[in-house]
Amino acid sequence: MKTKIVLKDADIPRVWYNIIADLKNPPEPVLHPGTKQPVTPDDLLPLFPMPLIEQEVSQERWIPIPEEVLDIYSLWRPTPMYRARRLEEALNTKSRIYYKYEGVSPAGSHKPNTSIPQAFYNKQAGRKRIATETGAGQWGSALSLGAAFFGLEATVYMVKVSYHQKPYRRILMETWGASVIPSPSDRTQAGKKILQEDPDSLGSLGIAISEAVEDAATREDTSYALGSVLNHVLLHQTVIGLECKKQMEEVGDYPDVVIGCCGGGSNLAGIAFPFLYDVFSGGKEVRVVAVEPAACPTLTKGVYTYDFGDTAQLTPLVKMYTLGHDFVPSGIHAGGLRYHGDAPLVSQLYNEGFIEAQAYHQTEVFKSAVLFARTEGILPAPESSHAVHSAIVEAKRADEEGREKTILFNLSGHGFFDLAAYDDYLSGKLVDYEYPEEKIREALERLPKVE
Numbered sequence: 001m002k003t004k005i006v007l008k009d010a011d012i013p014r015v016w017y018n019i020i021a022d023l024k025n026p027p028e029p030v031l032h033p034g035t036k037q038p039v040t041p042d043d044l045l046p047l048f049p050m051p052l053i054e055q056e057v058s059q060e061r062w063i064p065i066p067e068e069v070l071d072i073y074s075l076w077r078p079t080p081m082y083r084a085r086r087l088e089e090a091l092n093t094k095s096r097i098y099y100k101y102e103g104v105s106p107a108g109s110h111k112p113n114t115s116i117p118q119a120f121y122n123k124q125a126g127r128k129r130i131a132t133e134t135g136a137g138q139w140g141s142a143l144s145l146g147a148a149f150f151g152l153e154a155t156v157y158m159v160k161v162s163y164h165q166k167p168y169r170r171i172l173m174e175t176w177g178a179s180v181i182p183s184p185s186d187r188t189q190a191g192k193k194i195l196q197e198d199p200d201s202l203g204s205l206g207i208a209i210s211e212a213v214e215d216a217a218t219r220e221d222t223s224y225a226l227g228s229v230l231n232h233v234l235l236h237q238t239v240i241g242l243e244c245k246k247q248m249e250e251v252g253d254y255p256d257v258v259i260g261c262c263g264g265g266s267n268l269a270g271i272a273f274p275f276l277y278d279v280f281s282g283g284k285e286v287r288v289v290a291v292e293p294a295a296c297p298t299l300t301k302g303v304y305t306y307d308f309g310d311t312a313q314l315t316p317l318v319k320m321y322t323l324g325h326d327f328v329p330s331g332i333h334a335g336g337l338r339y340h341g342d343a344p345l346v347s348q349l350y351n352e353g354f355i356e357a358q359a360y361h362q363t364e365v366f367k368s369a370v371l372f373a374r375t376e377g378i379l380p381a382p383e384s385s386h387a388v389h390s391a392i393v394e395a396k397r398a399d400e401e402g403r404e405k406t407i408l409f410n411l412s413g414h415g416f417f418d419l420a421a422y423d424d425y426l427s428g429k430l431v432d433y434e435y436p437e438e439k440i441r442e443a444l445e446r447l448p449k450v451e
């Protein structure tokens with residue numbers, strides 16, 4: 001059996017898979033932050049171009065990918081899938097472990113799968129500029145790349161702790177022409193308010209989202225772009241899973257369990273939603289596992305309710321698993337997983353029992369990441385390392401149970417810009433954070449009231 005499973009350029013998916021078409025229960029409506037009534041397309045137009053709004057609410061199962069987007073996708077897609085034979089040998093497992101490697105994109109992660117179409121649709125709509133946020137810098141890098149390809153300006157509000165932890169991601173964004181601002185900043189009213197309350201704030205994705213939304217809403221030439229959470233973002237990522245299904249066919253195998261790290265939910269959705277289509281259409285049984293940090297345990301300790309997507313309460317209200325919109329997690333190295341909420345679609349599927357969730361501490365995650373690097377040769381991003389760890393846990397559990405499983409996970413990015421995190425781990429400086437239950441309860445008490 002081949003270790004590397006590759007596809008031809010002609011095998012790049014021509015459509016995205018929209019899981020909404022196959023849900024038994026329709027998604028809960030998105031609510032206006034002021035009126036608490038369902039939002040209309042007109043409410044969203046100041047932030048997004050109409051094609052993305054249409055994709056957000058579409059009921060169509062298959063949505064065509066524009067040729068202009070496919071042309072850029074072809075720079076790195078199809079991405080390879082590997083069987084982790086050396087890891088299997090190190091674990092002495094009977095299970096088969098596969099991983100889809102999205103780190104081959106120009107930005108080094110899965111994020112360009114949505115940044116390219118988002119930039120394309122904004123260019124089509126006549127927007128000149130895009131404002132966004134980024135945690136670890138992977139989404140900011142991808143959006144900067146997309147903006148460069150389509151001649152748009154990009155302003156990226158980068159969570160302050162990551163801005164200082166990951167200077168090379170900032171440099172990459174600036175190389176592609178973006179302006180990168182540590183968040184919270186004094187550029188917006190939302191940022192100024194946070195700094196008045198806590199001048200030493202490390203920032204959070206919720207705060208950075210507030211700044212980016214405010215930036216976009218106050219300029220007619222500017223759109224807002226989000227790298228996870230929203231339906232259209234998860235839609236664009238399904239190219240990952242659609243390719244995986246073809247690659248599994250190439251080797252005559254099929255996963256028992258599909259794993260993705262989960263911050264907002266985009267890379268989990270990207271690899272898992274096409275396999276859930278097989279579950280919904282009948283005949284297949286697949287476990288889908290979302291893996292999150294113990295320091296930001298959104299699915300495992302949050303509540304399923306309406307909440308704001310940002311700290312300043314500027315975004316619409318969505319029903320999701322949340323730790324509270326003003327939740328500020330500790331400065332763990334997996335910055336892309338430090339978000340208080342999860343995608344509404346991921347949250348709904350978890351609530352309905354189609355998805356499982358696991359939470360792990362960063363020291364055990366980095367231990368697995370180092371094992372993976374020493375056996376498979378690829379240095380995984382801290383976020384992706386959560387999926388690596390879960391795959392190892394699943395393989396060991398299968399062996400203990402006397403079972404043989406096929407395990408597939410999404411290696412959603414490389415860790416070349418995260419070497420400071422590996423240095424902390426290798427030198428024994430990395431510490432675990434368990435977010436206090438009382439802090440979670442305090443944040444949940446401030447959830448918005450929705451009748």
